[in-house]
Amino acid sequence: MEFASIILVLLVLLTAKCDSCPGRCLCCMNDICGTDSRGMEQTCLEGCKDGYHQPRCMWPCPDHCQTCRQSDGVCQTCQPGFYAPSNNCSSACDYTNCACVQSICDNCLDGFYDVGSHCDSVCSKGCSEEKCNDDGTCECKANFEGNECDVCVIGKYGENCNINCNNENCRCIDSTHCISCRPGYFDLSTFCSKQCSVGCKDICSNEGHCTCLSQFSGRTCENCKPGYHGKNCNTPCSNGCINGMCNRDGSCKCSPNFTGRMCETCVARQYGFFCDTPCGQGCTDNTCYKDDGTCNCEFNYKGALCNTCNDGYFGNLCNSICPDRCFNCSTSENCYTCNEGNFGLDCSLNCSANCVGSICGKSNGLCLDGCLDGFTADSCNDSCDGFCKTCSQTNSTYCTSCFDGFSGSECKCIPNCRCELNSEVCNECTNGFEMKSKDCKCNRSYCLNSMHCTTCQNNKFYTFNDTCCECNKLCKNKQCSSETHCLIGCDDGYTGANCADLCTDYDHDCTKCSQNEHFCVQCKGGLTPNTDGVCAVQCRETCVNKECDAKTGRCHLGCIRNFYADKCDLVCPSTCASVPNKTRCDNYGRCLHGCIEGYNGVTCVNATTTNTCDSSAAGIVGGAVGGASTIIIVIIGIVLCIQRRKQQKKQSESGSQVRFSNHNPFIIEEQERHYQKLSDRHNTTARVQDEAYTELQTNSMDYERVDS
Known part of the structure; x- marks a missing residue:
């Protein structure tokens, strides 16, 4: 069993990868392991970590060596407390807490400081990782402070500074003995529970005394300097305070014309810096804003100060009503400006109906914004010549725009036509159109079959001489069956066999009429056809006996109860x-x-x-x-x-x-x-x-x- 185990271990060592090998490459610098230039596998290509050498960094350096050469293990640097690499760092430093190159003390080991005293001083326990600089300074652990981290933070005490003082603003030596206060607090007898005034320039004494910031005053800097108030004493007292003096909260005694706890507002009907200017007579409740006198106006006044009569009113109290034709006036006979459609001193004259927006000059009645399409002259009472849509306001014969694609200074050159130079006579049709006799309104592209044009694409065209021509533009929806017959009648406003007549030729207010007889079926806004087919005003229910002017709608006999105005349309x-x-x-x-x-x-x-x-x-x-x-x-x-x-x-x-x-x-x-x-x-x-x-x-x- 033992022999088998040894064989298994050898196999693992020979075949294992670098990141899992229990010995080989385990201590490679930067963990880089691979095949070297000689073909040797599993070698540390960038050297070994401190304390190891050999191609695979598997052998430790000699005792007390910090680093050694990878190829042969020769000692290069010593561990702290030892020196003489040439002798495998076998020589110990003369001083226990020192690191040295020879026997002298070059620097201190971790946890000690002061090389000049052979590192006899121990770093404070408050130092992070118990390491410090040669002068004893260091970075502090939690709850410690000071250059050498040897003092508990305010609010903590004890050997490890982990016990709470009675008040977090107190520096204490035990739970009942407070020796100093956190900056901004005072009174050791109450464990620094009192806060220095916000007016203190720096820390305050145990009695709360301090040097004041510029805007504060008093031994404890609790008061504002004269003329100011507020938490930071930087808000000026109201100019309504007597002599400009006020309390810390801004309250004060008021000068004449001022009122309010802080004397910041004017008495009723007054405004201004000194509250000595009367509000406008049209201000609601006789009240206006102190700074500029602006206010909400009564219905018959206007302007920021409500001191001007509203449009439509005049008189000392603005309670007289201007005539309907006046936009505003000074008397019932003298209008400043007229309502749209009127002009003259008393606005009793009517602007030309052909003025754009019915707007004309008050003094002369001349149209200010030009003429409606088709009209010209200063008062727009002349018609443009020929086929002009619009024309020069000084020359009725010169067209500035044309209807329906016509062109030329006289709008006589028909659409899709090339006219002679300086003439409006059509020479030939263009853009695929043909039939000069039909005003170049025919085109084979309108045919279903351009080779044999017997049917047009839709009812907006009719067939003529192997082509399709456009229907009369005045046909309803531009649909026709022939040149002279509209399928569903004329466009609104036109009548006659060829839809060439205007409904307004028979009734000025008619917008839609019968195609076969002079009978109006639809009128301009506010008017309706009567039984004779004539446009007239439909009198309101609210006129007495429903009698009114057929054109203006004004009630002849006045209004029924609780209605008013000329047309009795207001309640x-x-x-x-x-x-x-x-x-x-x-x-x-x-x-x-x-x-x-x-x-x-x-x-x-x-x-x-x-x-x-x-x-x-x-x-x-x-x-x-x-x-x-x-x-x-x-x-x-x-x-x-x-x-x-x-x-x-x-x-x-x-x-x-x-x-x-x-x-x-x-x-x-x-x-x-x-x-x-x-x-x-x-x-x-x-x-x-x-x-x-x-x-x-x-x-x-x-x-x-x-x-x-």
Whole structure:
């Protein structure tokens, strides 16, 4: 068995690979093993690791040799503590902790330092791997610090610096004795639990005293220098603080016109650096931003400062409405700018319908953005000549673009045709087209079979003289059966046998008409054909008796209840107070009978807390804004309020209360007299007087007396 085992081991040694051999190549430098130049297998090609030699690096170097020659094992360097390689490093250094070349101490062994003292000093236990430099400095293990890693970090103590102090900010020698604080903390008596002020320039004393940063003051640097506040004392006090002085939190006593805890805002209705500039009169709630006076505007004001009347309004309070034709104005007769389509001092003149965008100069009515296709001249009232799609605005005969592929300065050179030089007479067809007599609209490529053209590709062509020609472009979907017959009629807007006539030739507002008779079936937006096939406005449900202008849609007899505007297409604000059988607002949307509880203003869009009497008066005034009888109505409103208060007082004294279903009969009676006076004073027609009186009678309600 022993002989067999030996044979097996030899076989393994001879056949094993380098990375698994128990001896051969095991100590090769860089683990590189292979066949050398002499053909010897399993040799270390780049030499041996320290301590070994022989081609396969299987033999150890002599005792105390650090390295030896690979070929013969001659000692080259010694292990630490020994010297004399020529003598196989058999000589030991004179000093135990030294490494030497001869007997003297050249450097220290690991764990020792100070060559000058023969390495008698031991590295600190806090040194990483217990190694240190010749002056004792080293890299520290965890929980140690200092140049020589001989001190526990703050918050730790003990031989191995692994025991926690009572407070992590304390450097201690045991759990109860704190000898110093972590930088930024103070008070040894409380184990350094107090933090130095953020105003300290450097560390603070055990009492918290320190040198202050520039923006702090005080022995402990807890206070800001005058005029500043905040955590870092770098925020200036508000300019609203008296003398510019404030507390650490920014609070202070305010100068005039300022308010707020930090005096950082202006009092109501003021803005500016010193809060001495009034806000714009159109600012909502009379409030604006302190810095620049900008604010949210009431509906009739505009501009960043809300000090300009909104488009469509004028007057000192911007509560007068410009005429419909004005975009904005200074009076009802003087418009600054006109709405699109109008011009003139009062914008009462109409721009030419041929102006692009219906935009023209306010003073002269000249088209500003050019003419619609087919028109020319300053006012675009002249037509372009010939077949021009567009033409020069100064020369109606010079075409700048043509319709449907035509070309030339007069748009007479037909598509797919070569015309004579300086002429628009067609010489010959081009691009595979033929038949000059058919305006070069025929091409064999349109045939199903170009050799025998008896059928065209589809209904957009018709056969003619062994070719296929394009259908009339005005045929619906360009489909035809012959040159003169459209399969499904004409394109919208055209009529006649050859679709050559325009529907607008018979009715200016017609966009689609019958091909065989002058009967419109579709009109421009807002218009519909009547029973005679003529385009007219369809009056809204909301016009009285549904009567309106056939072209503009303006209601002849006004609006039904609770609608307003010329076409009666707007609903009175829901916040307007309601009166039975009466409309809530006038033709401009202004509330006639005041507002529901909680709102005020001309159109009742603002919240309010005014009393009932004031609201009633406001409703009467609001209903009369812009009218000639404003002063009279205001006086009547005041009288009614006084009478109403007297009535309420009288009822209270009598121990009872009057509850009305709607309006007090006394008020209705006063209103009757008021309407009669207005009718007489302003020569109101008898019809309006009758209608006003009828409505007042309808509003009369029964009332009941309830014991208080």
